[in-house]
Amino acid sequence: MEHLARxxxxxxxxxxxxxxxMSFKITVTLRASRVEKWIRAIKRDFLDAAPIKCVGLDCEFTDPREGNQSAAVLQLSVATENLVFQICWADEVPQLLKDFLQDKTIRFCGAAIDKDVEMLSPYGIDVDSTFSPAL
Structure with a gap:
C-alpha cells in the first residue's frame, strides 16, 4: 500500500x-497578516464613515478541564463581514488588532462580553469600549 502525503x-x-x-463573508485564520488585512478593509469599507461604530465581539474558550481556561477563538463582526481568528494557534497577535480593540471610538458589543474581555487579556489585548445588552 502506498502512503500518500497530505x-x-x-x-x-x-x-x-x-x-x-443575505450574504455573509467569513474569514477564518491563524495568520496575523490576514487579521490585519481584515481590519484595514472593514475600517475603510464600513467604520471610517460611520457616525456610530459598532463591532460584534465574541470569544470561544479552551476546555477548562485541560487546565487554565483562555480564549481560543476571537470572533469579530461588522455588517456582513466576519473574522474568526484562531488566536491560541496563531503565529502572533498583531499590534493592529490590539490597537483596533482599544479604539475608544468603536463600541464592541456582545452577550456576556466581560468574560470575553477577561479571556483576551493574557494575549496583551485590552478592550476599552464594550456594550453588553441586558438579556
Missing amino acids: ALAPRSRIYHLMAEG
Whole structure:
C-alpha cells in the first residue's frame, strides 16, 4: 500500500454564506497578516464613515478541564463581514488588532462580553469600549 502525503490545512480560508436572502463573508485564520488585512478593509469599507461604530465581539474558550481556561477563538463582526481568528494557534497577535480593540471610538458589543474581555487579556489585548445588552 502506498502512503500518500497530505497537504497541510491552509492557515486562512474565506467562506461565503448565503442565508435567508443575505450574504455573509467569513474569514477564518491563524495568520496575523490576514487579521490585519481584515481590519484595514472593514475600517475603510464600513467604520471610517460611520457616525456610530459598532463591532460584534465574541470569544470561544479552551476546555477548562485541560487546565487554565483562555480564549481560543476571537470572533469579530461588522455588517456582513466576519473574522474568526484562531488566536491560541496563531503565529502572533498583531499590534493592529490590539490597537483596533482599544479604539475608544468603536463600541464592541456582545452577550456576556466581560468574560470575553477577561479571556483576551493574557494575549496583551485590552478592550476599552464594550456594550453588553441586558438579556
